[in-house]
Amino acid sequence: MLAIGLMSGTSLDGVDAALVNIENERFELVKFVTLPYDESFKTRLSRNLNIETAKLNEISSLNFELGYQFVKAIDLLLQDSAYEYNDISFVASHGQTIWHDPKGTKCSSHVPSTLQIGEASIISYQTGIPTISNFRVMDVAAGGEGAPLVPFSEYVLFHSNTKNIVLQNIGGIGNLTYLKKNGTMKDVLSFDTGVGNVMIDYFVKKYFSKPYDKDGRIALQGNIIDEIILELMKDEFLQRKPPKSTGREQYSYVFMEELSQKLHFDAYDKKDIVTTITEFTARSIAYHYEHFLKDIDLVVVNGGGSHNRYLMKRLKEITHLEILTGEEFGINSDAKEAMAFAIMGYETINHRPSNVPSATGAKQDVILGNITLSPTKRK
Amino acid sequence: MLAIGLMSGTSLDGVDAALVNIENERFELVKFVTLPYDESFKTRLSRNLNIETAKLNEISSLNFELGYQFVKAIDLLLQDSAYEYNDISFVASHGQTIWHDPKGTKCSSHVPSTLQIGEASIISYQTGIPTISNFRVMDVAAGGEGAPLVPFSEYVLFHSNTKNIVLQNIGGIGNLTYLKKNGTMKDVLSFDTGVGNVMIDYFVKKYFSKPYDKDGRIALQGNIIDEIILELMKDEFLQRKPPKSTGREQYSYVFMEELSQKLHFDAYDKKDIVTTITEFTARSIAYHYEHFLKDIDLVVVNGGGSHNRYLMKRLKEITHLEILTGEEFGINSDAKEAMAFAIMGYETINHRPSNVPSATGAKQDVILGNITLSPTKRK
Numbered sequence: 001m002l003a004i005g006l007m008s009g010t011s012l013d014g015v016d017a018a019l020v021n022i023e024n025e026r027f028e029l030v031k032f033v034t035l036p037y038d039e040s041f042k043t044r045l046s047r048n049l050n051i052e053t054a055k056l057n058e059i060s061s062l063n064f065e066l067g068y069q070f071v072k073a074i075d076l077l078l079q080d081s082a083y084e085y086n087d088i089s090f091v092a093s094h095g096q097t098i099w100h101d102p103k104g105t106k107c108s109s110h111v112p113s114t115l116q117i118g119e120a121s122i123i124s125y126q127t128g129i130p131t132i133s134n135f136r137v138m139d140v141a142a143g144g145e146g147a148p149l150v151p152f153s154e155y156v157l158f159h160s161n162t163k164n165i166v167l168q169n170i171g172g173i174g175n176l177t178y179l180k181k182n183g184t185m186k187d188v189l190s191f192d193t194g195v196g197n198v199m200i201d202y203f204v205k206k207y208f209s210k211p212y213d214k215d216g217r218i219a220l221q222g223n224i225i226d227e228i229i230l231e232l233m234k235d236e237f238l239q240r241k242p243p244k245s246t247g248r249e250q251y252s253y254v255f256m257e258e259l260s261q262k263l264h265f266d267a268y269d270k271k272d273i274v275t276t277i278t279e280f281t282a283r284s285i286a287y288h289y290e291h292f293l294k295d296i297d298l299v300v301v302n303g304g305g306s307h308n309r310y311l312m313k314r315l316k317e318i319t320h321l322e323i324l325t326g327e328e329f330g331i332n333s334d335a336k337e338a339m340a341f342a343i344m345g346y347e348t349i350n351h352r353p354s355n356v357p358s359a360t361g362a363k364q365d366v367i368l369g370n371i372t373l374s375p376t377k378r379k
Numbered sequence: 380m381l382a383i384g385l386m387s388g389t390s391l392d393g394v395d396a397a398l399v400n401i402e403n404e405r406f407e408l409v410k411f412v413t414l415p416y417d418e419s420f421k422t423r424l425s426r427n428l429n430i431e432t433a434k435l436n437e438i439s440s441l442n443f444e445l446g447y448q449f450v451k452a453i454d455l456l457l458q459d460s461a462y463e464y465n466d467i468s469f470v471a472s473h474g475q476t477i478w479h480d481p482k483g484t485k486c487s488s489h490v491p492s493t494l495q496i497g498e499a500s501i502i503s504y505q506t507g508i509p510t511i512s513n514f515r516v517m518d519v520a521a522g523g524e525g526a527p528l529v530p531f532s533e534y535v536l537f538h539s540n541t542k543n544i545v546l547q548n549i550g551g552i553g554n555l556t557y558l559k560k561n562g563t564m565k566d567v568l569s570f571d572t573g574v575g576n577v578m579i580d581y582f583v584k585k586y587f588s589k590p591y592d593k594d595g596r597i598a599l600q601g602n603i604i605d606e607i608i609l610e611l612m613k614d615e616f617l618q619r620k621p622p623k624s625t626g627r628e629q630y631s632y633v634f635m636e637e638l639s640q641k642l643h644f645d646a647y648d649k650k651d652i653v654t655t656i657t658e659f660t661a662r663s664i665a666y667h668y669e670h671f672l673k674d675i676d677l678v679v680v681n682g683g684g685s686h687n688r689y690l691m692k693r694l695k696e697i698t699h700l701e702i703l704t705g706e707e708f709g710i711n712s713d714a715k716e717a718m719a720f721a722i723m724g725y726e727t728i729n730h731r732p733s734n735v736p737s738a739t740g741a742k743q744d745v746i747l748g749n750i751t752l753s754p755t756k757r758k
Binding site: 365 | 428429433434438441446477480490493498501516521755
């Protein structure tokens with residue numbers, strides 16, 4: 001059986017698409033592509049993650065537009081492959097989170113909610129492939145944070161009988177999964193570690209007009225500004241006990257502009273700011289290892305942040321742990337999240353739960369997502 | 380088999396819930412209730428149908444809050460009945476439309492879209508009943524207007540071998556279904572007839588502080604202002620050829636305030652304004668019979684507007700047709716739409732289409748909605 005997993009993450013880079021072969025309940029990555037968003041689409045998407053600038057008509061339209069983007073990603077994935085739409089048993093799509101308020105603290109109603117867009121009916125109509133989508137909502141309905149969801153697939157793919165493993169992802173937001181040596185699914189811990197690349201990217205774009213700090217080159221040239229680090233480490237999210245989750249919308253443009261004014265970023269060398277923000281990212285990740293985990297044998301870092309040499313170097317220096325990149329460990333780290341949704345989609349069509357309550361805080365394990373059938377008879 | 384259909388319509392009155400018995404592909408209404416929204420919820424919902432006042436955090440929250448309202452409606456429906464959650468095979472929920480732009484004219488992207496909220500996972504988690512939802516999106520994905528959807532069930536329930544029947548609904552928005560004598564599903568015509576009660580309700584609330592014009596009492600006391608009628612009949616929607624659809628968001632507070640200023644409503648007697656708006660509603664419905672239908676033997680009027688005696692009287696006088704209320708014809712008109720979704724949900728779980736392309740303009744008939752499974756094993 002072949003399935004496609006689709007993911008559009010907090011970094012808003014584009015659509016990740018993973019073609020996965022499923023045999024005897026084992027999952028193998030066949031092919032992976034990323035369809036980048038063009039700048040104007042990214043700008044519109046980004047505007048609609050923000051409470052001040054989001055517009056109802058844009059949200060409705062972007063839900064459908066993202067559906068078409070996902071179809072383009074599927075086409076790119078199947079192009080030059082041996083397969084066509086009819087060979088694919090199902091698509092499992094995360095969509096794009098545009099709002100995440102699992103504690104209900106961001107609305108006067110105090111009702112927990114989360115909102116993903118990327119219309120499944122567009123995928124299903126255009127390709128004829130049954131589509132599973134909206135994975136996070138059921139976990140929130142069950143009292144969970146609706147995130148992280150990858151721990152399920154991480155346990156399935158990577159748990160070990162000999163090592164306590166931390167799988168650290170550094171995308172826009174950082175998150176980790178702790179797989180206890182010889183543990184079961186119930187022993188899995190997982191939580192967000194706060195900022196990943198989101199702050200680095202913002203200030204690199206602002207000060208150097210680049211989309212991100214390639215290989216950490218800018219950070220490697222600057223110096224740490226101690227008084228700013230001290231202020232940043234007071235971040236409320238750091239202190240909160242896991243399980244916990246956050247989102248890109250927490251680190252909005254408005255938030256970061258206010259922060260930079262409050263801490264007088266303009267008074268410092270711009271390279272030093274990038275170094276300091278990257279240092280803060282490393283320390284906030286390390287803070288979580290020190291305060292909330294014990295017995296770590298190996299840390300495997302995935303996501304865009306694993307290519308930031310300053311970030312990786314500092315993470316090793318601060319923690320004194322064995323730290324590998326996903327590539328070094330043998331994970332296709334770019335494909336990991338998209339593949340995770342294919343695995344969860346497989347559980348859903350088999351009527352099996354795929355949240356990890358110890359990671360999300362849900363009251364129980366539940367079947368995630370909803371199923372949009374192929375709208376017409378498949379060939 | 381028992382099913383529950385749920386509907387929250389453009390009039391924002393509350394949740395309609397219909398318990399439907401299904402045997403040998405025949406559908407019988409067992410019980411019907413309406414759970415009214417309280418005023419503060421209605422106000423918040425109403426604010427979030429409007430491009431100027433909708434907020435991302437509220438939309439996300441209201442999606443979940445509506446889910447809980449739907450659960451309350453199910454509880455009210457089953458209370459004092461012989462049935463409990465476990466007896467219900469599925470819930471089919473329309474949700475609440477908060478944006479409808481099937482032509483893509485209301486967004487710079489020009490991508491057709493529609494957006495319903497009322498989170499299915501809340502219904503399914505709280506009750507354990509599999510839930511089918513988001514019926515309109517697939518029809519829009521297939522190039523249709525995503526509305527009207529009731530024609531499918533109207534054909535199933537009411538088509539006749541001896542009469543050409545118009546089923547006219549007058550909710551916030553007016554819409555009709557034309558069932559040709561001896562016709563098939565392909566002969567069904569259906570389209571919106573523009574304003575239903577939405578304008579009447581607005582000005583009755585503004586001038587008389589009442590939620591609606593009960594029995595048309597205010598309209599019966601006033602006089603028609605010809606120069607206003609003339610202006611109103613220039614409405615762009617009237618001229619458009621069917622199939623066509625509109626929505627409450629088209630007749631927003633902003634739109635109606637601008638209209639009342641442009642036509643100097645303040646210069647007239649307030650009763651005359653209500654009479655004139657009601658007259659316009661009757662004439663715009665009659666306009667559609669005259670210009671877009673032929674061979675009508677019977678008109679059956681459902682919805683809140685069927686209780687407006689002025690409206691019904693004028694409709695008869697203008698059209699010279701046999702016009703019955705749903706009650707007179709033997710339809711539980713209040714339950715009709717909620718029941719329609721139970722019927723469409725039944726088609727979906729049986730993997731059968733339930734849109735009517737001749738009514739929505741879709742390129743083909745498609746299976747509607749997505750399925751949220753019971754998240755845990757049912758008892």
